[in-house]
Amino acid sequence: MKPAVLTGEYFMTGDVACAEGALAAGCRFFGGYPITPATEIAERMAIRIPHVDGCFIQMEDEIGAMASVLGASWGGVKSMTATSGPGFSLMMENIGLGICTETPCVVVNVQRGGPSTGLPTHGAQGDMMQARWGSHGHYEIIAIAPSSPQEIFYLTITAFNLSEKYRLPVLIMTDEIIGHMSEKVIIPEAKLIKTVSRPKPKGRKDRFKPFAPGPNGVAPMPAAGEGYNLHITGLTHDEKGYPVMDVETQTEMMSRITEKIQRNLDDIIRTDSYLLEDAEIAVVSYGISARTSMAAVIEARKMGIKAGLLRLVTIWPFPEDQIRKLADRVKGFVTVEINLGQIHREVERCVGGKVPIFLVGHPGGTIIHPDRVVKMLKEAF
Amino acid sequence: MTDSQNHTQRKKEIIITGFGGQGIILAGIILGKAAAIGEHMESTLVQSYGPESRGGSCNAQVVISDEIIHYPYVSHPDILVCMSQSGYDKQIKQIKENGTLIIDQDLVHPARGLKCDFFSIPATGMAEKLGRTMIANIIMLGFLTAVTEIISMDAAQKAVTESVPKGTEKLNTKAFKKGHDYGLATLKGRQKKAAGQAGAIS
Numbered sequence: 167m168k169p170a171v172l173t174g175e176y177f178m179t180g181d182v183a184c185a186e187g188a189l190a191a192g193c194r195f196f197g198g199y200p201i202t203p204a205t206e207i208a209e210r211m212a213i214r215i216p217h218v219d220g221c222f223i224q225m226e227d228e229i230g231a232m233a234s235v236l237g238a239s240w241g242g243v244k245s246m247t248a249t250s251g252p253g254f255s256l257m258m259e260n261i262g263l264g265i266c267t268e269t270p271c272v273v274v275n276v277q278r279g280g281p282s283t284g285l286p287t288h289g290a291q292g293d294m295m296q297a298r299w300g301s302h303g304h305y306e307i308i309a310i311a312p313s314s315p316q317e318i319f320y321l322t323i324t325a326f327n328l329s330e331k332y333r334l335p336v337l338i339m340t341d342e343i344i345g346h347m348s349e350k351v352i353i354p355e356a357k358l359i360k361t362v363s364r365p366k367p368k369g370r371k372d373r374f375k376p377f378a379p380g381p382n383g384v385a386p387m388p389a390a391g392e393g394y395n396l397h398i399t400g401l402t403h404d405e406k407g408y409p410v411m412d413v414e415t416q417t418e419m420m421s422r423i424t425e426k427i428q429r430n431l432d433d434i435i436r437t438d439s440y441l442l443e444d445a446e447i448a449v450v451s452y453g454i455s456a457r458t459s460m461a462a463v464i465e466a467r468k469m470g471i472k473a474g475l476l477r478l479v480t481i482w483p484f485p486e487d488q489i490r491k492l493a494d495r496v497k498g499f500v501t502v503e504i505n506l507g508q509i510h511r512e513v514e515r516c517v518g519g520k521v522p523i524f525l526v527g528h529p530g531g532t533i534i535h536p537d538r539v540v541k542m543l544k545e546a547f
Numbered sequence: 548m549t550d551s552q553n554h555t556q557r558k559k560e561i562i563i564t565g566f567g568g569q570g571i572i573l574a575g576i577i578l579g580k581a582a583a584i585g586e587h588m589e590s591t592l593v594q595s596y597g598p599e600s601r602g603g604s605c606n607a608q609v610v611i612s613d614e615i616i617h618y619p620y621v622s623h624p625d626i627l628v629c630m631s632q633s634g635y636d637k638q639i640k641q642i643k644e645n646g647t648l649i650i651d652q653d654l655v656h657p658a659r660g661l662k663c664d665f666f667s668i669p670a671t672g673m674a675e676k677l678g679r680t681m682i683a684n685i686i687m688l689g690f691l692t693a694v695t696e697i698i699s700m701d702a703a704q705k706a707v708t709e710s711v712p713k714g715t716e717k718l719n720t721k722a723f724k725k726g727h728d729y730g731l732a733t734l735k736g737r738q739k740k741a742a743g744q745a746g747a748i749s
Contacts, residue, residue, distance in 0.1 A: 177580035177590070203596070287596045347619055348576060348592040350583035461617030536618055 575607025585702025693730025
């Protein structure tokens with residue numbers, strides 16, 4: 167039996183590092199369905215989760231997988247699933263159920279080329295907008311994008327902490343390249359890892375309201391079977407959790423599930439910058455493409471082009487302020503991503519026409535070469 | 548690789564190519580691990596995935612560097628290790644000028660007049676003599692360690708014992724040493740030849 171936190175230095179893939187991050191964060195339930203290139207996360211969890219008295223279940227499909235994750239969370243354990251494009255599509259309805267029922271959990275999407283079955287063994291970043299709006303209705307979501315196996319280890323812990331704190335599904339939007347790439351991963355001592363668990367209710371069990379928000383806009387959450395009155399539904403519901411089909415209740419519920427995110431942007435949003443202080447051109451990127459972009463920025467600086475990198479760690483909620491502030495002082499933007507312009511349009515929206523903005527995109531299947539970014543930096547400005 | 552002279556190298560890109568089942572990916576993992584864990588350098592490995600890694604032509608792409616590696620794919624390797632003819636045919640044109648080609652001479656017949664630095668070892672034949680064809684990859688790794696010095700022998704050997712299936716550590720260590728010795732002998736032979744030539748000129 168091995169411990170939850172495998173303190174040590176490893177050469178491991180992003181997929182394996184993700185699974186180890188989940189265990190370190192306290193994840194004790196994995197419900198999934200194998201799909202390239204996310205299978206190794208399920209595989210690692212199947213091997214490792216019995217070591218920590220957790221439960222692994224391979225469901226009949228991704229619809230069932232997502233449902234099992236929500237159920238496990240209401241059973242009181244931190245839970246997750248991992249998938250790729252086609253499975254992510256199938257999970258969308260139940261991700262919406264997780265948002266509506268304010269259920270903490272983590273969903274990993276190891277992105278591959280799409281649409282449809284697409285390129286199963288090759289990477290892409292084409293599901294970024296699906297992550298934002300893939301389930302029906304209006305809602306807020308948290309999505310984060312790691313750039314290395316080491317970072318996916320840490321960000322998986324962050325994803326669990328955010329999901330527990332704000333009671334919602336948190337999406338880890340990684341890609342095949344990081345998922346299958348091996349690199350050095352340092353797992354720290356268990357005592358150095360900060361984990362957050364959902365706030366537990368206090369007071370009379372019979373008067374408990376599972377959707378009455380606490381001070382930060384989030385309601386405490388008991389587990390099913392602890393004696394609190396619980397009614398959990400995807401229908402529009404009041405603070406008691408009972409369905410109420412009127413405009414007032416809809417408005418109240420929608421405010422609750424959107425404002426708990428909107429009011430805490432400073433706590434949720436993380437970006438990383440490189441040589442941005444004196445930059446004239448801001449390169450905006452995330453995930454594996456941010457690594458490419460950093461190589462391009464270094465190369466451009468050697469040529470005398472004042473480029474800098476804004477790496478988006480949090481994708482949703484979108485770091486609007488960070489982009490707006492940059493737009494007031496740089497001469498232009500370049501977005502780099504393995505799709506044909508999804509986050510690019512978000513950046514464009516925030517830049518609001520103040521300065522020119524260009525896309526270095528790719529339809530999917532490989533990494534964007536730094537030379538393409540350098541060429542854009544040289545020619546566009 | 549502790550001496551300061553070697554520390555001027557700084558970034559090496561390696562492709563190991565062969566058939567699925569030869570342990571090409573494992574060789575890549577061991578190389579990457581030796582660099583990352585044993586040598587405290589940066590290293591990345593990207594590998595063939597899917598059906599090709601189980602029988603078809605497959606390859607492992609390893610980058611070893613002092614600095615953060617931004618682009619983990621290798622298109623023009625400094626070192627190309629070939630353990631199949633098809634892998635050689637596919638990759639040989641990609642090798643960098645002044646690059647190093649290393650082949651399993653039992654499996655690969657290189658073209659004449661190659662401009663790159665060239666080493667060969669009968670890895671598969673040696674593995675057969677040790678009783679397991681499967682360890683040809685580890686023999687090759689020992690050879691690679693000796694002739695290129697991109698990683699130290701200690702780091703490589705430690706990564707071998709940590710990465711191979713339990714119960715096969717001894718055999719694999721033996722295989723590694725065989726390859727390494729063959730590499731050292733090859734280098735010695737070269738030195739002698741070079742000294743002989745220098746003598747002839749003067």
